[in-house]
Amino acid sequence: MSRSDNLLPRQLGDAHIRLLRIYKAVIESGGFSSAEVILNISRPAISQAISELESLLQMRLCNRGRSGFSITEEGEAVYQATLQLLSSLETFRAQINAINTDLRGELNIGITDNMVSMPRMRITRSLAALKQRGPEIVINIRMIPPNAIETAVLDGQLQIGVVPELRTLPGLNYFPLYEERSELYCSDTHPLFGRYDSEISEQDLASAEAVLPAYPQAAEIRQQQAGLKASASSTDREGIAFLILSGEYIGFLPTHFAERWVRDGKLRAIQPGQRYFHTQFMAITRKGARTNLVLEAYLEELINTERAG
Structure with a gap:
């Protein structure tokens, strides 16, 4: 790319800050695909934003393609400068x-x-x-x-x-807020719904299709999910509820969130004395x-x- 002495306009606007925030998210998540979840925008939109930023700065910031994703030396320098800029903006606010x-x-x-x-x-x-x-x-x-x-x-x-x-x-600073209990659920149209807990074996659960979260989990949660047949995933708990209510999957939900469907006879907990875990929620600053x-x-x-x- 060709160079010039003044790559950026005299005044940085919201559009420029947005491009830098997208770039920061891409670098910290390790690629375009992972950044989709963080940014909640499509991969083509992310790719377009990075190309626009590279055109504005007249430099290659990252390599992407069949060989995988990697940051260039210039891209690393821009990333560090972006961190300083965003921190300064927060200090001003x-x-x-x-x-x-x-x-x-x-x-x-x-x-x-x-x-x-x-x-x-x-x-x-x-x-x-x-x-x-x-x-x-x-x-x-x-x-x-x-x-x-x-x-x-x-x-x-x-x-x-x-x-x-x-x-x-x-x-980050951490402040304890809630402890949340989650249990294993199936819907009223699932084959396990009408069976007593004592009749449901480890093999029954291992062979039943399950929906698992597509986000990081604590060790206790991963242990509970280890024996399940993962055949679907969701980026949030509402998506997990959708799939469980379809009657095709079992999965873990917070008890407070599932309560409305349990009350209406649409969901039931499977072996709640054994199939459960607790999640501590924190406020962070x-x-x-x-x-x-x-x-x-x-x-x-x-x-x-x-x-x-």
Whole structure:
């Protein structure tokens, strides 16, 4: 590609920042396919964005093709510069928010899917309390996979996230929120539905087609799923419910999420005394982030909901 002294315009707009965010996600996920889940956009759209960024910068950022995905030396330098830029943007936002002593601004929060039916509504109760303290606060919620939430909190797109406890990243603070129980379910049209638990053998479960999550799982969860016949997957728990309700698959669902269908006789738990696991959900924030009064107020309200029980 040809070079020039001024590759970028004098003013970087939202469109340029968007391209850099897409590029960052591609590099951190190791390719276009993996970035689809994080970004929630199609692979062709990601490819077009990277090509547009390469054209703008007049350099090859990454290699892709039959030989696989890899970052170029120039691409690594651009990635590091992108991290600095996005961090500076978040610092600016935090500094401006700190000026607002009347709790004005935005709360950007990312939440793992299908938690709204949790019996202890700490998230909704704390959001209500925050809104009462700052009526002008704008609350933005994104329902995205846990790894995408971690990435967005780290680069400042989100101020706080709610994710299952799978790993501990050095750049994040963790606050315990919920413990969630999941059990193994089948629908009323599945062959196992009408059988007593005592009649269902290990071989019956091993031969039944199962839907498994297409996202990282804790060791306890993987152990429970190890003996199942994985023949379908889903990127979220609503997708798992769809497949179980089809009558063709068994799979694990949170008990609070499955309760509506159990109550209506559409689902039943299989051997709930044996086939279950617990997931701890955590609130996460970025370490070292500048003072943000809106975020601090929300964290205070989350702590208050724990005390209230």
